[in-house]
Amino acid sequence: MTPLSIDAERLLGRLRDLGRIGRDGGGRLVRLAASDADRAGRDALVAWIRGAGLEVAVDRIGNVFGIWRTADHRDRAPVMIGSHIDTVIDAGILDGCYGVLAGLEVIETLKAAGSIPARPIAVAAFTNEEGVRYAPDMMGSLVHAGGLPVEEALATLGTDGTVLGAELERIGYAGSEEPGFLTPHAYLELHIEQGPVLEREGVSVGAVETLQGISWQRVTIEGEANHAGTTPMAMRRDAGHAAACVVTFLRDRARRPNAPTVATVGCMSFEPNAINVIPSRAIFTVDLRDPDEQRLRAEEAALAGYLTELAAAEEVTIAVERLARFEPVTFDRRMVALIETAARDRGLSVKRMTSGAGHDAQMIARIAPAAMIFVPSIGGISHNPREQTPDADLVAGATVLLDVVARLAAQ
Numbered sequence: 001m002t003p004l005s006i007d008a009e010r011l012l013g014r015l016r017d018l019g020r021i022g023r024d025g026g027g028r029l030v031r032l033a034a035s036d037a038d039r040a041g042r043d044a045l046v047a048w049i050r051g052a053g054l055e056v057a058v059d060r061i062g063n064v065f066g067i068w069r070t071a072d073h074r075d076r077a078p079v080m081i082g083s084h085i086d087t088v089i090d091a092g093i094l095d096g097c098y099g100v101l102a103g104l105e106v107i108e109t110l111k112a113a114g115s116i117p118a119r120p121i122a123v124a125a126f127t128n129e130e131g132v133r134y135a136p137d138m139m140g141s142l143v144h145a146g147g148l149p150v151e152e153a154l155a156t157l158g159t160d161g162t163v164l165g166a167e168l169e170r171i172g173y174a175g176s177e178e179p180g181f182l183t184p185h186a187y188l189e190l191h192i193e194q195g196p197v198l199e200r201e202g203v204s205v206g207a208v209e210t211l212q213g214i215s216w217q218r219v220t221i222e223g224e225a226n227h228a229g230t231t232p233m234a235m236r237r238d239a240g241h242a243a244a245c246v247v248t249f250l251r252d253r254a255r256r257p258n259a260p261t262v263a264t265v266g267c268m269s270f271e272p273n274a275i276n277v278i279p280s281r282a283i284f285t286v287d288l289r290d291p292d293e294q295r296l297r298a299e300e301a302a303l304a305g306y307l308t309e310l311a312a313a314e315e316v317t318i319a320v321e322r323l324a325r326f327e328p329v330t331f332d333r334r335m336v337a338l339i340e341t342a343a344r345d346r347g348l349s350v351k352r353m354t355s356g357a358g359h360d361a362q363m364i365a366r367i368a369p370a371a372m373i374f375v376p377s378i379g380g381i382s383h384n385p386r387e388q389t390p391d392a393d394l395v396a397g398a399t400v401l402l403d404v405v406a407r408l409a410a411q
C-alpha cells in the first residue's frame with residue numbers, strides 16, 4: 001500500500017492565512033489569549049474544522065476541539081493531536097499554529113483516504129498556551145488535565161486588568177463542555193523546536209523525550225522616589241538599581257560553566273517612570289528553567305537568598321509572587337520510539353531530544369501517554385517574527401505525525 005501524503009499546499013496555505021490574522025497597527029502578529037485577534041483566529045480554525053466535516057466542541061476554558069467520530073467507535077477514547085493558536089507579542093506564524101493545523105491536515109488526509117480508524121481522532125487548540133496576558137502559561141491544557149480548577153482559571157486577572165472568563169464570554173468562546181470531557185487514548189503534539197539543535201546538527205525530526213521545568217515569578221521592589229539631582233547616592237533607596245542588580249545576578253548565575261539553567265527577565269516597569277525621579281517601585285518577571293527539578297529548586301532558593309540580602313543592602317522591600325511552576329516532564333517512551341520509527345521509515349533523520357520550551361503536551365502527559373515531534377527552526381529563532389522553518393521540514397513533520405497517528409488510531 002503506498003504511504004499516504006498530506007496536502008502540503010493546503011497546510012502551508014492555512015499557516016500563511018492564519019498568520020495574517022491578528023496583526024496590529026504596526027503589522028506585528030499579536031493574538032493574545034481571549035483577545036479580538038484570538039477570536040478571529042479561532043473563528044478561522046473552527047471554519048476549517050467544520051469544513052472538514054468534524055464535530056466542533058468548546059469547553060468552559062475555551063479549548064476548541066475538532067472530533068472525527070464514526071458510528072462504530074464513537075465512545076472510545078480518541079487519539080488527540082493538539083497545540084495552540086494564541087501567540088506572544090510580535091510573534092512568528094508557526095509557534096502552536098503549525099501543530100494545530102497539521103493535526104487537522106492529518107485528519108482530513110485520513111478521511112479522504114477512506115481510512116477507518118479503530119477510535120476517534122481529535123484535534124485540539126488549547127486556550128492561553130503562551131500565558132502572556134494571563135498567567136500561567138499552558139493554562140487551557142492544564143485545566144483540561146485537571147491541574148487547575150476551571151473556576152480559578154476563569155477568574156485570572158490579566159496584565160491589562162481584564163478577567164479571563166469575561167473575555168472568553170465576550171469573544172464567544174466560553175464553551176459548555178466540562179474541561180477534561182475528552183480524555184485521550186494518546187496525545188501527540190507537532191511543534192517547531194524553537195531552538196538551534198536540529199538545524200545545527202542537520203537533523204530533520206526531533207523525537208522529544210523530556211521537557212524542562214519552568215518557574216515564573218513576579219518581583220516587586222519598593223524603594224523611595226526622590227530627586228535625581230539633589231539626592232546623594234548614599235541616601236538613595238533606588239528600586240530601579242535594585243532591579244538591575246537582580247537581572248545581573250540571574251545572568252551571572254545562568255552563565256556559569258556547565259549550568260543548563262536559563263534565566264530571563266522579560267518584563268520590567270518602573271514607577272513613577274520619570275527621567276528625573278529615582279524609581280520608587282520596580283516590577284519585573286523572572287522566568288527560570290532547568291531540565292533537573294533539584295537544580296531548578298536550588299536556583300529558586302539562590303534567588304530568594306539574594307533578594308533578602310539585596311533588600312537589606314539597598315534598604316528596599318521586595319515581594320515575590322509565583323506565577324507558574326511546572327516540574328520537568330518525561331514523555332511516553334513507546335510513543336517516542338514510534339516517532340523515531342515513523343521518521344526512519346520515511347527516510348528522515350531523527351534524534352531524541354529535550355524541549356526547552358513549555359508545551360501543552362506537558363500538561364496532557366498528566367492524563368494520557370503523550371509525546372512531541374519537533375522540526376528545525378531556522379537560526380533557532382522563535383517568539384520573533386523571523387521565526388521560520390523550511391517548507392520541506394514542515395511537510396516532513398506533518399507526514400511523521402500522520403504515520404504515528406494512523407498507527408495509534410489503529411489500536
Ligand code: HGY
Pocket residue numbers: 129130131137138356357358359
Ligand atoms: O513559555 C513557553 O515556553 C511557551 O512558549 N509558553
Ligand code: MN
Pocket residue numbers: 084095096129191358359
Ligand atoms: Mn508553542
Ligand code: MN
Pocket residue numbers: 088095130383
Ligand atoms: Mn510559544
